[in-house]
Amino acid sequence: MSLSHESGLGERVIGLAIDVHRHLGPGLLESAYEECLCFELAQAGMAHRRQVPLPIVYKDIHLDCGYRMDLVIKDELIVEIKAVERILPVHEAQMLTYLRLSRLRAGLLMNFNNVVSKDGLRRFVL
Secondary structure, three states, X not given: OOOOHHHHHHHHHHHHHHHHHHHHOOOOOHHHHHXXXXXXXXXXXOOEEEEEEOOEXXXXXXXXXXXXXXXXXXXXEEEEEEOOOOOOHHHHHHHHHHHHHHOOXXXXXXXXXXXXXXXXXXXXXX
């Protein structure tokens, strides 16, 4: 399975994110990019949820530890938005943890604080 599985979902989301980046550029807060990307997703008719709670299951008990996925699109793709100097291993570990805990198979880690938007993009497929 790839991010383009099921009618190119990953590629469509990347295209919308590039459009947001093209209009806003780097330097804003993550929340601004999230808001604008959600606007674009809604305009494109793409079902999505914001700030999705992600409990930890420990010994068959669901524990709300405060984890929240920025966006889940069509219950298939996690999008984690960053506005940082550079993507660090801890950000990649965060995405891998979200994928494992949610049991979803695909994710996009997007850092909007780059001059060129593709430089801030990481794809994850389990």
